[in-house]
Amino acid sequence: MTHLFYTLTLGLYAAATATYLACLFRTSATLTIWANRLLASGCIAHILSTVHLANQQKHLPLTNMQESLSFFSLMIVAFFLFFERKYKVTTLGSFITPVALLMLIISSALHGELRDLPPVLQSNWFWFHALLAFVSYAAFAVACGVAVIYLIQRHFLKTKHLGSLFQRLPSLETLDEISYRSLSIGFPLLTVAIISGAIWSEKAVGSYWYWDPKQTWSLITWLIYAALLHGRLTVGWRGKHAAILSIIGFIVLLITFLGMKHSISW
């Protein structure tokens, strides 16, 4: 069952990605509606697959890279669908869905063996920590996508090249609003995720913080987003440099997520 839903999800995400990409080159109401329908159906299949797997394993599927990537991808899709509904930003999907699809493809290529849950993960603090972390990651992924589009639109405006792509991408104001919203959702979640991670670490190995690479990089990620949000709240910081910092933040986040292995071994 899990496998069936999983394959269905992959197929629907691939179709949705192709349709969203087509939306960059053609303005068509039908195309917009179908892109959204395909992605929403994919999202439902993805949820079913995740719930089914969780039910089978009796725990949330967040314990290895394969499961985590799939969950990350699901959260990104869910966030995008929310923003698409609210701001009618179809062409944001042209940037977000390929990322979600890629994550799911990598996830499906990874080897996931069934195994017993290591004792170190059998803590509610861990589940709390992991769940919040991925929701915040997804929010930052959307912010990063929006920042990329912002830089593209800004480039078009400054060079006065206002072609059809410029017309199809969202306005600077909309991009700024989505960016600010996703940052202000992502940042508190990341904060709580890091704190709960520290508590879990104390329960598991007896120390809240011991500067392993994963923790250090998490802190760097947090500092970048803290600076970004602080600038926004105090002096209204936005525009090119804020967009670049948002992209850097997400790159650091990916390094933390993909590159840094926890020294708490399991």
Added chain:
Amino acid sequence: MNIIVVGLSHKTATVEIREKVAFSPNQIEKPLRELIALEDIVEGIIVSTCNRVEIYATTRDIAGGISRIKRFLADHHQMSLDLLEQYLYSYHSEAAIRHVFRVASSLDSMVVGEPQILGQIKTSYGYAAEYKSSGIILNRFLHKAFSVAKRVRTETKIASSAVSVAFAAVELAKKILGDLSDKTVMLIGAGEMCELAAKHFINSGARGVMVTNRTFEKAERLAEEFKGEAVPFEEFLQHLHHADIVLSSTGAPHLIIGPKDAEDVVKRRRFKPMFFIDIAVPRDIDPKVDDVENAFLFTVDDLQEIVQANLAQRNLEAEKAEEIIEMEIGQFFKWLSSLDVTPTIVALRNKFDEIRRGELEKTISNWKNLPPEAEKRLDLLTLAIMNKLLHNPTQTLKKAGQGGRIDLYVDAMRQLFDLQPDGDVDGELELEE
């Protein structure tokens, strides 16, 4: 019956000539009545806008009809026919249908894709319908033209992009600032273009207007017109941060907003983006303002370039529109030809005969032991009844074909007996508003 078009437009005549030939809408009744009173002219419509004057009519005699309408135009406007004729064009049959479809779809307009022409033709048609100068053919023809125009507008992007500088500025502002309903415009100086752009911004929902001018009275007058606020010119930089859109067109010989000013203003606005439009020649706003982050400066030349690109895009879309029109011409022409007498009589006979044979067959197949002789007699009997029944209508139609308003008879006949021409035209002839 043939459709003919006689007229002149911005493509063939100067504005002086067009003015002379124009018809005033208040006094359209008399010329419409004169038009259909002309020999061989059956129905007629007069379309008169500032860019074209055209007459659409139906006639049995193409050459005669065209020359009579030309003479009518010359007489009505007291011009010499020789002079007028060099500006006039005329079309008949398929070419006439094509011309009217193209005009209604705004493919023949000065600015291709402009939306007014369709409304103007609808108004002209309204007069013709009111004074009964249009009949079965022109009614259908015009309704068809309206639905073709609608199809062109929805299926191509011919009217979707801004083709005036003022409108391009509004579109651009929406791309930068999003919804304009909480945005404020500041007008610096008072050029005609500036006022026009300001009007466009207000029509698009902009919330507030600030006006500044070296002569404060002028600023006050404009502010009153826009229900805005006048700002003394000496202080305008102190108020600039309230503006999201700055429209500048002073006659100043030097720059009035520099990059330093823009930087300060953007900072005071907490880096909310600002849209500067410099319409003045020589320029009012330092080009370096565009280098300031979150400030976007466009000059009138930049906007002009956008307009040019949009126009080029429209011409591309116009090609798609021509294809749609070619398809529709074929369909309409089929309906028009079906209004001839002979095909109608043939269709009527075929219909009757089909019914007769069907009923005959039913009777015979249910009748056991019917002798072949009786079968033959039944056939002859029903045939005789059918011929007698059809005799009068056929004769009347043939007689109508030699004069009078045959299309009325033919159309009534086709509707009464449900005789469809090849390809159902009726289904899509609803009037779109």
